[in-house]
Structure formats: structure tokens, C-alpha cells
Amino acid sequence: MTIAYLVNQYPKVSHSFIRREILALEAAGTPVARFSVRSCSGELVDPGDQAELHKTQVILSRGVSGLLTGLIQTALAHPGQFLKALAFTLKISRRGQRGLAHHLAYLAEACILRREFEIQGITHVHAHFGTNSTTVAMLCHALGGPTYSFTVHGPEEFDRPEALLLPEKIRRAAAVVAISAFGKSQLMRWCEAADWRKIQVVHCGVDEEFLTQAATPVPETQRLVCVGRLSEQKGHLLLLEAIAPLAAEGIPFKLVLVGDGELRPQVEAAIAQYGLESYVEITGWASSAEVRQQLQTARALVLPSFAEGLPVVLMEALALARPVVSTYVAGIPELVEPGRSGWLVPPGAVEDLTAALREVLQADTKTLSAMGHHGRSRVVQQHNAATEARKLAALFQQIEAEARLSEAIALPDLSQPIPEG
Template sequence: MKIAYLINQYPKVSHSFIRREIIALETQGIQVARFAPRTCSEELVDESDRAELEKTRMILGVGIAGLIVSLLRVAIANPIAFVNGLRLTLSIGWGSERGIFRHLAYLAEACVLIGWFSEIEISHVHAHFGTDSTAVAMLCHALGGPPYSFTVHGPEEFDKVAAIALPEKIKRAAFVVAISSFGKSQLYRWCDYEQWSKIHVVRCGVDNVFLNLPHTPIPQEPRLVCVGRLCEQKGQLLLLEAASQLAAEGLAFKIVFVGDGLLRGQIETAIARLSLQDCIEITGWASNAEVRRQILAAKAMVLPSFAEGLPVVIMEALALGRPVISTYVAGIPELVEPGVSGWLVPAGAVNELVVAMRSALQMPVDSLEMMGKAGAERAAKQHDAVTESYHLAKLFRANVS
């Protein structure tokens, strides 16, 4: 079996879970070819991501001329299929947030892919994220290409269901993957009951580098870590407000932000305004090894997200034996159990966040260790990349002829 993985941007710093999934599938004998319109090569700091870059074929690398030639080639070779694809393009593009012209570009990308898929005998396409990449996979199928499936992560897909034609994508897919029970329930909302059977939960996973690492004791140092893109949905600005309250109490602590993003300038301004320069550090993008080091150097990880699917970094922190402070959002409560493996607070509730952070910083290390152990056991049970890949491989084998 040879399948294609299609991702909006790949490899990417925040997509290590996709790399783990692909590698786990390959160990089961499934050949996986990687495709993406573009990558974020300038952000890649991990050797594993750089290795994936060498294996990934970039669609937009053909240039505008290549897109046009591929479009014309499909139109001439199979005009009926091309008309069907064009009709679908106009249907989903009309009224979408991206507009008709962007969807015509997706159609051209699909024409490039249908040629490549034929050359290397791809039998199935799996897309991650129900946005652009799934649109291209669906159009490729409409043009006569292989069947497709896709994984929905959220929150973006659930924020703009009509704008991304999610119901149509579900209807035409061979099967659909949700990364949590919450995600599955949201997909149920947007398809007919007769299609519910094609929706399955396959969780994102972590590998042995996290699951089987020798235990590192939780340090005495009053240190928290926040790992993730610096963006509105992760709640870092609220985290700074909470940190300001703790600092005003005279509590000594440090919070390390591991990541980068569009909100960095605003976060740095807020740090200066709140006089938190001695309490907050921003590392920028980090390798997997550096992420592990920073998590292990902390008493707990804090991620006060406003909107999520289910953050992989929570799985990573728990697997490393560190309790997690997060919010009652989407799939997070399916993994973090309050009082057992961490703390959950209402999203946007700064006072409750202050209480949870204070508790984590002041709790005896022995108690934190017990929480960390419980979290590690849960992460191993629910989010082992190898185990989850078996579930996904079973779906591929059941749906690919």
C-alpha cells in the first residue's frame, strides 16, 4: 500500500506529531509519500524536521507556469472529470473565506498532484487539517484521483464550518479522523447521521523519546514552562496578567515561553509594561531536545488556551512526568484530570489561573511527583504514537482497495 500525506505546511515546528505518525505507519509497512504546497524551512531547528524536508515534495515548487500546464493537461486529457472538478471548485469557493480565485489555485494544485500520484501509484490520500489541504485532496479525487481521508484538529475547522465546506468534505471522504471525543462530537454536528460511521477517533501521539525517557525528578526551583506558538489562542497574554499578580504578592518564580510567533512583539511589550523582565524568558523556536529540557526543568507546564483541539505539548509534558495547568477547552479535559495530573481552569479566567499557578509553585515536590506519575500513565495509555498508528493503519487497510 502506498499512500500520500498532504499537509498545508510541512515540515513545520508545530507538526512533530505528524512526523511521528508517518514514521509509525512506515514501520508497519505502509509506504508514505509526503506532499505540501509549502514549508516553513526557515523555522526548522530540529534535525528530524530537516530530514522530513528532504522527503517532502513541494507543490508550489512547479511555479505558476507549472500550475497552468498541469491544469491544461488535465482539462485536455479528461475534460469530463475536469468539468466536474471545476464545478466543485466554484461551488465550495463561492462564499468561502478564501474566495473563488484561491480555490482555482487549489484546483491547479490538485492537477499537479494527480499527475504525480499517477506516476508513483498512490492509492489513497490522507490530509491533515480540514482546511486547504483537504480541499485540494477533495478536488484531486473529483478529477479522477485516489480517494481521500482527513484528520480534523480544531479549533479552526469548527470556527468556520461553512466557509471551508466541511460538510461537503466529510460527505466525499472515505473516512474522517478526529483527535478527541470532543472533535468527533463536533463532526457529528456537520454531517448526516448516516455518515457518522465514517468518523473515527485516532489520537495524536508521542514517541519513545518522551514515553521511555528515564525519570527526571521535579526540581525545587519555582519554575513553570509554557510551550507553544505565541498567538492569541494560546492565552499567553492572560498568563502574563496572572504572572503580574503573583509577582505583586512577592512570590519568586520564573516562566519560560518556548516558541515564537506573530504575538511575540506584543508579549514583549506586555512584559516590559508589567515589569516582568526578571520573571519571563522567551526562547524562540526550539528543537525537540530543547523542548524536553525546558519541560523537565520546570515544576509544571502552563498553557491557558482560549481555543484548541488537543495540544500535543500537553501529552509531551505529562509523558515526561510534569503536571499541567490548562483550561476546560475542547479535548483537554479528556487528558488532564484536575487534582490528579494537573489543574484545569475556565478559559479566560485570570484569577483562577493565578490560584492554579500559585498551587503548582508552592506544592511540595512529592505531591507534584505523584501528579506527574499519574499524568505519565495516562499519556502512555492514550497517546502512544505507535498504538495510535495501528488504529490509523487499520482504517487505511479497510478503505484502500
């Protein structure tokens, strides 16, 4: 049994959880072929991501001529299936967020994948994110390719489920994975009750890099760290607004923003506006080892997101016995227990965030360490990458068994004589 993973961009600096999942599946005995729609190799700083890049086939690396060739080859080799898939593509292009040109490109990508899957003996494809990668997997299945499943993270899929054809993708999928109970409930909103059985909760997880290290005590330093892409949904601008009063009060601290992104110019402008140049540092993209070091040298992680799925960096911080400050958003309350492993504040509530950060900076390290250890035990129980990978492997085996049974039922029994007349 060989599984293919399909992601819009893989490897990617913010997708270390997918890399961990794939490696854990392979460690459990399930070979995985990696496919990415496009490459973002220029951003990669982590050695693990760079190693994955060499294992990954990038569909769009073939160029326009390669896409057209794949489309024509599939149309000639499988005309009936191609025409049905083309009709389906035209249908969903009228309902989807993107127009016909994009969907024809997805069909061409699906044609390439169908051929590659046939050559490599792929029996099932799993996509991450319910966006265009899952659209390609669905079209590949419509072309006669293997069954597919996909993991939904949010928040994008829940912001525009109909434009992303989420109900159709669920209906045609062999299984759908949610990363939290909240995510499962949102998927249940957008499919028929008969399809609820397809939806399974499999958490994202952390690996031995985090789980086998002895937890170190929270340091005395007044250092906070925020890890994440500099984007609107992560709440960086609100965070800067929230720490400005702390600086005005004369509370000593350092806030390190680990990451980069489209919001960086606005973040830098806000730092200057509030006069926080001596309080805030932006590191840019960092490797997993650098993120781990940043977390270990901080007294807490802060992530005041407006929209999320369930951020893996929260698991990483808690696994290293560091308490966290975050928001009551999506699956976060399923992991972070207020008063026991961290602080949760209403999203967008700047005064509440200021108050929580003041408590973190004024708390004694013994209290913070106890909170971190409580969070660590929760991560070990619920977010071990190896454990969650075994759940996925069992799901893929079940899908394959059901597919074989369906084929056996559909095939005529050639051992029986053919009736005459």
C-alpha cells in the same frame, strides 16, 4: 499500499505530531509519500524536521507556470473528469470562505497531485487539517484521483465549518479522523447522521523519545514553562497578567515561554508593562530535544489556551511526568484530570489561573511528581504514537479494501458471453 500525506505546510515547527505519525506508520509497514502545498523551511530548527524536508514534495515550488502546465495537461488527458471537477470548483467557490481565484489555484494544485499520485501508484491520500489541504485532496478525488481522508484538529475547523466546506468534505471523504471525543462530536454536528460511521477517533501521540525515558523527579526549582506559538488563542497575555500578582507577592519563580509567533511584540510589551523582565524569558523556536529539556527542568507546564484541539505539548509534559496547568477547552479535559495530573481553570479566568499557579509554586515536589506520574500512565495508555499509527494503518487498509470491492462490483464480468441482439 502506498499512502500520501498532504499538509498545507510540512514539515513545520509546530507539527512534530504529524512527523511522528508518519514515521510510526512507516515503522508499522505502511509507506508514506509526503506532499506539502507550501514550504516554511526558514523556520525549521529541529533535525527531524530538516530530515523530513528532503522527503517532501512542495507543490507550489513549481511556480505559476508549473500550476498552469499541470492544469492544461490534466484538461487534455482527462477532459470529462476535468470539466466535472471545474464545475464543482465553481460551485464550492461560491460557498467557501475564499473566492474563485483561490479555488482555481486549489484545482491546479489538485491537477499536479493527481499526476504525481498516478506516477507513484498512490492509492489513498490523507490530509491533516480540514482547511485548504483537504480542499485540494477533495478536488483531486473529483478529478478521478484516489480516495481521501483527513484529520480534523480544531479549533479553526469548528470556528467556521461552513466557510471551510466541512459538510461537503465529510460527505465525499472515505473517512474522517478526530483527535478527541470532543472533536468527533463537533464533526457529527456538521454532517448527515449517515456519515457518522466515517468519523473515527485516533489520538495524536508521543514517541519513544518521551515514552522510553525514565521519568525524573520534579526539580525543586520554581520554574514554569509554556510551550506554544505566540498567538492570541494560546492565552500568553492572560498568563502574564496572571503571574503579575505572584511577582508582587514576592513569590520567587521563572516563567519560560518556548516559541515564537505573531504575538511576540505584544507579549514583550506586556512583560515590560507588568515589570516582569526578571521573571519571564522568551526562547524563540526550539527543537524537540530543547523542548524536552525545558519540560524536564520545570516543575509544571502551563498552557492557558482560549481555543484548542488537544495540544500535543500536554502529552509531552505528562509523558515526562510533569503536571500541567491548562483550561477546560475542547479535548483537554479528556487528558488532564484536575487534582490528579494537573490543574484546569475556566478559559479567560485570570484570577483562577493565578490561584492555580500559586498552588503549583507552593506545592511540594513529591506531590507534583505523583501527579506527573499519574499523567504519564494516561499518556502511555492513550497517546502512544505507535499504537495510534496502527489504528490509522488499519483504517487505510479498510478504505482500500472497500475501494477494490466497489471497483469489482462496477466492472462487467467479461468471463460471461455477451448477449446477442
